[in-house]
Amino acid sequence: xxxxxxxxxxxAKLPAIGRRSAERIAxxxxxxxxxKLVKQLADxxxxxxxxxxxxxxxxxxxxRDRDPCRICSDPRRDRERLCVVEDPGDVLALEQSGAxxxxxxxxxxxxxxxxxxxxxxxxxxxxxxxxxxxxxxEVILALNTGVESDATASWLKHLLEAAGARAxxxxxxxxxxxxxxxxxxxxxxxxxxxxx
Amino acid sequence: xxxxxxxxxxxAKLPAIGRRSAERIAxxxxxxxxxKLVKQLADxxxxxxxxxxxxxxxxxxxxRDRDPCRICSDPRRDRERLCVVEDPGDVLALEQSGAxxxxxxxxxxxxxxxxxxxxxxxxxxxxxxxxxxxxxxEVILALNTGVESDATASWLKHLLEAAGARAxxxxxxxxxxxxxxxxxxxxxxxxxxxxx
Numbered sequence: 001x002x003x004x005x006x007x008x009x010x011x012a013k014l015p016a017i018g019r020r021s022a023e024r025i026a027x028x029x030x031x032x033x034x035x036k037l038v039k040q041l042a043d044x045x046x047x048x049x050x051x052x053x054x055x056x057x058x059x060x061x062x063x064r065d066r067d068p069c070r071i072c073s074d075p076r077r078d079r080e081r082l083c084v085v086e087d088p089g090d091v092l093a094l095e096q097s098g099a100x101x102x103x104x105x106x107x108x109x110x111x112x113x114x115x116x117x118x119x120x121x122x123x124x125x126x127x128x129x130x131x132x133x134x135x136x137x138e139v140i141l142a143l144n145t146g147v148e149s150d151a152t153a154s155w156l157k158h159l160l161e162a163a164g165a166r167a168x169x170x171x172x173x174x175x176x177x178x179x180x181x182x183x184x185x186x187x188x189x190x191x192x193x194x195x196x
Numbered sequence: 197x198x199x200x201x202x203x204x205x206x207x208a209k210l211p212a213i214g215r216r217s218a219e220r221i222a223x224x225x226x227x228x229x230x231x232k233l234v235k236q237l238a239d240x241x242x243x244x245x246x247x248x249x250x251x252x253x254x255x256x257x258x259x260r261d262r263d264p265c266r267i268c269s270d271p272r273r274d275r276e277r278l279c280v281v282e283d284p285g286d287v288l289a290l291e292q293s294g295a296x297x298x299x300x301x302x303x304x305x306x307x308x309x310x311x312x313x314x315x316x317x318x319x320x321x322x323x324x325x326x327x328x329x330x331x332x333x334e335v336i337l338a339l340n341t342g343v344e345s346d347a348t349a350s351w352l353k354h355l356l357e358a359a360g361a362r363a364x365x366x367x368x369x370x371x372x373x374x375x376x377x378x379x380x381x382x383x384x385x386x387x388x389x390x391x392x
Contacts, residue, residue: 016220049231092219
């Protein structure tokens with residue numbers, strides 16, 4: 001069944017979708033009464049493709065006719081703080097947390113020698129330019145946790161401090177609501193190091 | 197960002213995709229270089245929508261110009277065995293296992309008083325008709341495990357035996373490769389009951 005296999009193949013390329021999930025989704029789409037979900041998904045894809053772009057200042061996703069984005073152009077945001085994320089998707093989670101009211105900068109990648117990705121694959125130049133031109137007091141590095149992200153954060157901290165900015169990293173430790181026995185060793189080490 | 201929210205909302209309706217996964221997928225689609233994945237997904241959806249239909253005999257998904265489906269029209273399949281599944285997607289997993297070489301029948305639902313779903317929401321009439329008309333020796337009920345599916349299987353077994361067919365159910369017990377301490381209580385009970 002070539003058309004179904006093709007659909008399963010494309011779905012399996014998406015993040016967080018394995019082969020079995022892709023099969024379930026494809027079958028669900030094709031067995032949905034009147035193919036309502038197929039139409040909704042096709043419409044949503046087309047609309048998003050037409051209307052969504054990246055903010056020219058921070059790199060977040062934004063409506064094409066709203067550039068700079070909602071956050072960059074919001075006068076109520078704290079303009080002296082800049083939060084650096086690897087991916088625009090990270091901002092959705094941060095905004096939902098309500099823990100941060102400053103501006104953002106999407107790095108768009110990290111240093112990954114294994115994948116031959118270096119500084120040129122990030123927006124580091126634009127970040128340093130913003131730090132020099134805007135009145136940024138603190139740059140918070142909200143990168144992922146992991147070896148490559150840690151190396152990227154150290155490298156950025158160095159560059160940012162050389163550019164005269166204060167650079168901090170997100171705290172690491174136990175996730176709230178998690179039991180000690182469910183947490184991996186590295187996180188436990190970090191939680192010890194970060195004890196208050 | 198209405199277009200992005202809309203896309204996230206539709207993605208979150210798909211099986212196996214929660215809110216956070218839907219966000220990650222939407223962001224990935226919108227940040228993919230040249231939007232290649234968006235185009236691939238849109239094309240695959242359109243092609244599948246145009247070409248995929250349900251087999252008029254068994255209810256499996258099939259190419260529109262191949263009805264009856266590949267399995268129903270395959271002379272090498274064992275035509276005396278009929279395997280009843282709830283959903284066409286279940287057949288993908290069963291075929292991959294290579295454990296079965298007979299024909300299929302998609303029930304399309306199960307008895308679910310909680311969701312006001314009864315016999316009319318299934319293809320039970322067509323199943324009994326097939327059992328009477330085709331030369332079926334054994335009907336294997338490959339329904340899911342759970343209260344509603346169990347009740348549906350008992351009900352079908354009763355009807356099938358009244359129609360003169362032998363009805364069996366899939367064996368239940370420990371999944372291969374799983375440790376005792378990772379398996380839920382009900383599965384352990386079943387494994388005890390099914391001990392050989």
